[in-house]
Amino acid sequence: MRLLLVEDDVMIGEAATQALRDAAWAVDWVRDLRNATLALGGSEYDAILLDLGLTDGDGSTLLQQLRAKNNRIPIIIVTARDLASDRIRGLDLGADDYVIKxxxxxxxxxxLRAVIRRKDGNASPILSNGIVSLDPATHEAWTANTERMLLPAREFALLEILLLKPGKIHSREALETGIYGWGEEIESNMIDYLVHAIRKKLGSSIIRNVRGAGWYVNVSVPNAG
Amino acid sequence: MNRWLRLSKRSIQTSLLVQITWVVLGLGVLTTGVAFGFAYAEAQEFQDDMLRQVALLGTPTMNPTFDAGQDEENDARIRVFVPARQNAPDWLPPRLADGFYTMPATDGSTNRVYATHARNGQRLVIVQSTQSRNEVAWDSALWTFLPWLLFLPILLWLIVHIVRHELLSVRSLSAKLDQQITDRLETLPVEAVPEEIVPFVDAVNRMMLRVNLAVVQQKRFIADASHELRTPLTALSLQAQNIERADTIDAMRQRVVVLRTGIDRARQLTSQLLDLARLQYQEQRRDTIRVGELARDSLAGVLPLAESRSVDLRLDLHADPLLQGDAAILQLIMHNVLGNAVKYSHPGESVTLRTSLIDNKVTIDVIDQGDGIPEDQRQQVFQPFYRLPGNAATGSGLGLAIAHEAADRLGGKLTILSNPKGKGVIVRYQQPQAMMSADV
Structure with a gap:
């Protein structure tokens, strides 16, 4: 899952990026509105963490611009402004949530998981296609034949991307952008390695491959999992 | 007595009443005394004239004595003696030269005596008791005093009435003041106030405006400060959490280093907030400051920061004057301005501290070669927590605000000028020189 973090304070930006990467999020961190707009033009994000007081303006202008273009990307405002009026205004402008520093x-x-889940129309916090299930809160995965097991960060991130849109074929590049944030070194064949590791743990038919096109998981099967 | 004195001192009304009563009574007594004197002299003269006329009328054939009046009490009888023919009272000296005399009788009363010769050469002595004369004089003096006594209560009533009436407006003003809420003071109306009190009300109003301004600034500062305190706290909580999540000891060590920088920042913000608070509330000392010495110390203070950022520090002492004021506060100005200049300089640039005398004012300039401050923001940067848009360095935004506040406290002035040599700015502190001059 790829996140855009808009935060002007260097220390918070660095520490938050670190924490999110530890939890298998791909994070791109920008410090102002100009770079946020550039980043949004360049890649797809699953959610935005938006600070309000930025050096070149207020974060709410970005929020307004995105909603005016009918962009439905989940946005959480993360700010030190704790007045009720600020929160109300932020939510009314189209933020999905409001978190106070x-x-x-x-x-x-x-x-973050909640707003992304809601955007995809899932009520259940567990991602599943009926064959394999994944708990984004604990990073645990399981099938009908295996116990719950904890997946390492990158394996979790890959399976999460696939399970969010069962049946959709994801290219190598798409998977890499979903797993790696800016500045993180992409190891070659990493995707092949991760797919192999997941199959070994949960069963070889869990992740399917279309040669030259990419990887996918099967569409949901009722009464299973 | 004590209480009464205090009361008369505090209340305009009481003090007016007491003082005017004394003045009226004093004046009354004085006028009465004068009136008595005049009336006495008048009565004396008039009655001497009467004696003289009786002497002219008096003949040897007349009765030796006659009564001028029947009033026993007043005893205004005038008695005429002819010493050659009859016995005069024994207190009367047998031989009297012509003229008026006042002499005591044997019964203790005082008498006015007129000795003369009648037209036929006969000697006459005319005697009248002086008691009646005094009574006439007293009566006329008392009649002058009486109006004063009647006049006094009317005057006092008038004073009470006028004072009460005039102070009504003051009372309503104080009622208005009592109703005021302290964080938003409204100025008092001056229309209904007596002219004498207007300057006082004006002064109160000016003070209220100053208090209002201070309250607004204070509120904004508290709001800003609580906002700004969240930033380092957020960083700290994230940094601490990241240590928990580290997989290896090495990763953990690295993250502890990061946490340290976070703690340093929080500590710096706290101490700067304390500096600001102290500036506002602490009493100032009055030192004689050697500017050159203090400049050297200040440069030494920022040396580690400058070295770590490869910024060159220079000292340029054009003059080594003396200043009056709290040395710690001047040090605070220098430390913050220098620190700011070093923090926003690029590696290889220099920061110069220059002291000089301009128009008899001690002038301390901190000259940098950095990116400068746009002219329209040179006042705003003195506001607490203000940061220049697009500014990359992490600072609390308090340094220049502290320096500005400190300059105010010292009675000097902090301004930002363009560096005439192109890049950067000059942050200038100016303060009038102390009386004595120092040897360089």
Whole structure:
């Protein structure tokens, strides 16, 4: 899952990026509105964490611009402004959630998962296609034949991307952008390695491959999983 | 007595009443005394004239004595004696030269005596008791005093009435003041106030405007400060959490280093906030400051920061004057301005501290070669927590605000000028020189 973090404070930006990457998020961090707009023009994001007080303007202008273009990307405002009027205004402008600094990172990530889940139309917090199930909160995966097991960060990230849109074929590049943030070194054949590791743990038919096109998981099967 | 004195001192009304009563009574007594004197002299003269006329009328054939009046009490009888023919009272000296005399009788009363010769050469002595004369004089003096006594209560009533009436407006003003809410003071109306009190009300109003301004600034500062305190706290909580999540000891060590920088930043913000608070509330000392010495110390203070950023520090002492004021506060100005200049300089650039005398004012310039400050933001940068848009360095935004506040406290002025040599700015502190001059 790829996140755009818009945060002007260097220390918070660095620490938040670190924490999110530890939890298998691909994070791109920008410090102002101009670079946020550039980033949004260049790649697809699953959610935006938006600070309001930025050096070249207020984060809410970006929010307004995106919603005016009918962009439905989940946006969480993360700010030190704690007045009720600020929160109301932020939510009314189209933010999906509003988190006040200082915040708890676990809570922020839970809120992130919630807004992304809602955007995809899933009510259940567990991602599943009926064959394999994944709990984004604990990074645990299981099938009908295996116990719950904890997946390492990158394996979790890959399976999460696939399970969010079962049946959709994801190219190598698409998977890499979903797993790696800016500045993270992409190891060659990493995707092949991760797919192999997941298949070994959960069963070889879990992830399917279309040669030259990419990888996918099967569309949901009712009464299973 | 004590309480009464205090009361008369505090209340305009009481003090007016007491003082005017004394003045009226004093004046009354004085006028009465004068009136008595005049009336006495008048009565004396008039009655002497009467004696003289009786002497002219008096003949040897007349009765030796006659009564001028029947009033026993007043005893205004005038008695005429002819010493050659009859016995005069024994207190009367047998031989009296012509003229008026006042002499005591044997019964203790005082008498006015007129000795003369009648037209036929006969000697006459005319005697009248002085008691009646005094009574006439007293009566006329008392009649002058009486109006004063009647006049006094009317005057006092008038004063009470006028004072009460005039102070009504003051009372309504104080009622208005009592109703005021302290964080938003409204100025008092001056229309209904007596002219004498207008300057006082004006002064109160000016003070209220100053208080209002200070309250607004204070509120904004508290709002800003609570906002700004969240930023380092957020960083700290994330940095601490990241240490928990580290997989290896090495990763953990690295993250502890990051946490340290976060703690340093929080500590710096806290101490700067304390500096600001102290500036506002602490009493100032009055030192004689050697500017050159303080400049050297200040440069030494920022040396580690300058070295770590490869910024060149220079000292340029054009003058080594003396200043009056709190040395710690001047040090605070220099430290913050220098620190700011070094922080926003690029590696290889220089920061110069220059002292000079301009128009008899001690002038301390901190000259940098950095990106400069746009002219329209040179006042705003003195606001607490203000940061230049697009500014990359992490600072609390308090440094220049502290320096500005400190300059105000010292009675000097902090301004930002363009560096005439192109890049960067000059942050200039100016303060009038102390009386004595120092040897360089």
């Amino acid at each position: 200082p915040f708890d990172m676990d809570e922020l990530m839970a809120r």
